[in-house]
Amino acid sequence: MATQIPLAERMRPTRIADYVGQKHIIGEGAVLWNTLQQKSIPSMIFWGPPGVGKTTLALLFAQELGRPFYSLSAIKSGVKEVREVLDKAELMRQFNEEQPVLFIDEIHRFSKSQQDSLLGAVEKGLVTLIGATTENPSFEVISALLSRCQVYVLQELSKDELIEIINHSLKYDSILKDQGIEIAEYDAMLQLSGGDARKLLNILELVSQASNFKKAVINNNFVATQVQQSSIRYDKAGEQHYDIISAFIKSIRGSDPNAAVYWLARMIEGGEDPKFIARRLLILASEDVGNANPNALLLANNCFQAVNVIGWPESRIILAQVVVYLASSPKSNASYEAINKAQSIVKQTGNLSVPIHLRNAPTKLMKELDYGTDYQYAHAYAGHFVDQEYLPNELAGTKIYDPGKNASEDKLRQGLKEKWKLKYGY
Structure with a gap:
């Protein structure tokens, strides 16, 4: 008896009209919708979580344009397989056939040499490359290839x-x-x-x-x-990938080094990319530890550099050291909250004018317009501080950074209070 085709494959859309989600890029009037109407698409990379339709979208593009479609998985394919597709594409060009679409799933897993093998073909227009990745392509795709592709972010399905x-x-x-x-x-x-x-x-x-x-x-x-879910399964291509990293981050944020090292081990045993883990630690060092322990960011950055130099499996020890350090450190999200608040203010207030005394005056006209006049150079004053306005006039006195309640930031708060008195309410 023939094997039944899985439901997910049976229900794969065959028309753009049946595609669900990603209206911001493929909805009527959106950038890729307009591109399809012009019967031409650029080489591109789809970046987004698993199961949001990256593969399907690539296939639909090829079908809409009547192009041959070749699909490779970065896990199973190497330079040899890429070369075979490019040879076929070269033959098609000689016979004036349509330019094929080459789809590479998990392109972030291609090595530099594998990505290099695509460069010439993309540059010459031998193929239209569509790569799919769950990782930030600016970290995982070589700059030469990235510069030849448009990057589109696919969102989680609602x-x-x-x-x-x-x-x-x-x-x-x-x-x-x-x-x-x-x-x-x-x-x-x-x-x-x-x-x-x-x-x-x-x-x-x-x-x-x-x-x-x-x-x-x-x-x-x-x-x-x-629905039976294995408690030890870890699928780095999706599935529990985001759940495990979430538990890992929340354990460090919650100051539990025991749980944090456990989730680290889950990722290690699941074959997670150590650079992925190290990048998350870098982010966490600022977002969750911050100025409660400024050394955390330095250590996390050194960890990231060491992981790139040392390699696997020894770098697991370096990761474990930093995980324990971050989990055991005092915590503050004050810097994270500050930038969120600042961005919110900018969105609400728009492009407020820079105070005249803070403006640069590189030309004679600007000087005549009093740009930079009355600016007070802080280093010329006692304690390298002078009380003057640095925010736009409309925001004067607005407190954006509120130091966390920890020993390190208590010192920062005291210093700010001595400088600014009651202005910011420190």
């Missing part, structure tokens, strides 16, 4: 979009449409899927089979009893 995918499958799938299955509650399926549409359809297929397709009413309890 709850309404995920429900739309479920209902569409029940209505139109060749197997499910005649079974009379009713979804009484969606929450368990949505939660277990983690926003991954592919996983969501796998769950729907599983619970549908468990119900024997007999006009079943699917509720949260039924889903929970049917």
Whole structure:
């Protein structure tokens, strides 16, 4: 008996009109929609979480434009496989055939030499490259290739979009449409899927089979009893990837080095890229430790450099040291809160004028307009400080940075209070 095609594959859209999500780039009038209307697409990289439609979108582009489509996985393919596709593309060009689309899934896993092998073909227009990645391409894709591609960020699917995918499958799938299955509650399926549409359809297929397709009413309890998740599984391409890194970060933020090292071990045993972990530690050192312990950022940066130099498996020891240090450090998110507040103020108030005394005056005209006049050079005053206004006039006295309640920032607060008196309420 022939193997049944999985539901996720059966329901893969065959038209742009049936594609769910990413309206900001593919909705009517959006940038890629306009590009398709012009019957031409650039080489590009889709960056986003798993299960949001990166592969499907690439395939639909090729179909819409009537282009040959080649798909490679960076995990399974190397320079040899890339070379074979490029040779086929060269042959097509000689026979004046359509330029093929080369889709590379998880392009961030390609080595530098593998990415280098694509450069010439992309530059000459031999293929239109579409890469997919769950990682920031500015870290993982070589600059020469990145400069030849447009980067589009794909967003997580909303709850309404995920429900739309479920209902569409029940209505139109060749197997499910005649079974009379009713979804009484969606929450368990949505939660277990983690926003991954592919996983969501796998769950729907599983619970549908468990119900024997007999006009079943699917509720949260039924889903929970049917979906078995391995407690030790770690899929670095998706699945538990984001859950594990979330637990890891929250354990460090919560000052629990025991839990933090445990989640680190889960990632190590799952084959996670150590550079990915080191980058998260860099971010966390500022976001969650901050000026409560300024050395945290220095240590995290040294860790990132060391991981790149030392390699695996020895760098696991360096990661563990820094994880324990960050988890054990005093915590402050004051800098994180400060930049969030500042950005919010900018969005609300727009482009406020720079005070005249803070403006640069490189030309005679600017000097005649009093640019820089009355500016007081702080180093010329006692304590290298002088009380003058640095914010736009409309925001004078607005406190944006509020030091955290810890020994290090208590000292900062005291120094600011002595300088600014009551102005900022320190």
